[in-house]
Amino acid sequence: MDDLKNRYRQVVADIEAAVCAANAPQHVRLLAVSKTHPAASIRTLYELGQRDFGENYVQEMVAKAAELSDLADLRWNFIGRIQSNKMAAIVRVAAAVQSLGSERHARLLAQAAKVHAPRLPLPVHILVNAGDESTKDGVGMADVLALAHVIERELPELALCGIMAIPPPLMDANQTDAPELYLQLRALADQVGAGDLSLGMSGDLRQAIAAGTNCVRIGTALFGPRRNS
Ligand SMILES: *Cc1c(COP(=O)(O)O)cnc(C)c1O
Numbered sequence: 001m002d003d004l005k006n007r008y009r010q011v012v013a014d015i016e017a018a019v020c021a022a023n024a025p026q027h028v029r030l031l032a033v034s035k036t037h038p039a040a041s042i043r044t045l046y047e048l049g050q051r052d053f054g055e056n057y058v059q060e061m062v063a064k065a066a067e068l069s070d071l072a073d074l075r076w077n078f079i080g081r082i083q084s085n086k087m088a089a090i091v092r093v094a095a096a097v098q099s100l101g102s103e104r105h106a107r108l109l110a111q112a113a114k115v116h117a118p119r120l121p122l123p124v125h126i127l128v129n130a131g132d133e134s135t136k137d138g139v140g141m142a143d144v145l146a147l148a149h150v151i152e153r154e155l156p157e158l159a160l161c162g163i164m165a166i167p168p169p170l171m172d173a174n175q176t177d178a179p180e181l182y183l184q185l186r187a188l189a190d191q192v193g194a195g196d197l198s199l200g201m202s203g204d205l206r207q208a209i210a211a212g213t214n215c216v217r218i219g220t221a222l223f224g225p226r227r228n229s
Pocket of ligand 1: 219
């Protein structure tokens with residue numbers, strides 16, 4: 001647990017340092033990605049002040065939420081693959097959904113939220129498949145604004161925050177300036193909903209902050225290697 005606390009302090013310090021180094025300092029939210037890690041680790045970070053946690057698997061999120069139900073202001077952010085038959089379970093527990101990747105899912109999520117969400121509207125990010133990779137879910141960059149319009153005009157149960165992206169791995173992990181694709185994502189996010197950009201993981205935190213991200217999603221650098229789930 002001491003290792004976990006030290007890694008948490010290190011990640012918070014790394015974010016602060018990268019924000020100071022960025023041309024346009026910004027507020028960067030830390031989403032602690034806790035998939036495959038036990039509820040006890042989440043509780044430890046909560047006690048250090050962390051409130052936002054990211055989960056990828058519905059059943060795992062639901063189980064951890066039950067185990068940690070005494071932590072009333074902890075926020076579960078769903079960042080995993082959405083399945084249409086799990087919508088109700090997602091919106092009952094998640095305070096926000098960052099992985100909304102199609103119009104069909106947007107409509108189904110809005111319907112489920114209307115019936116099952118404890119609070120409306122439900123904050124969502126559009127998941128962008130920034131590298132147009134066939135193996136990844138999400139909307140191509142060219143189609144993001146069309147989906148944003150559908151959500152804003154037709155789905156009042158959803159509050160559109162912005163976009164979330166998992167770009168292809170960087171060619172040079174040591175580069176410190178913002179990659180061109182990251183700057184394009186920043187510009188795209190500015191046109192979507194409240195303009196929030198969720199970009200940056202353990203391996204590209206500095207570059208994402210240099211590009212002006214608002215939210216980094218950090219798993220490995222906090223919790224260590226993932227356990228097999
Ligand atoms: C697992 C995951 C992360 C965390 O990745 P790390 O490289 O472990 O920091 C971030 N975002 C999403 C969507 C994930 O699935």
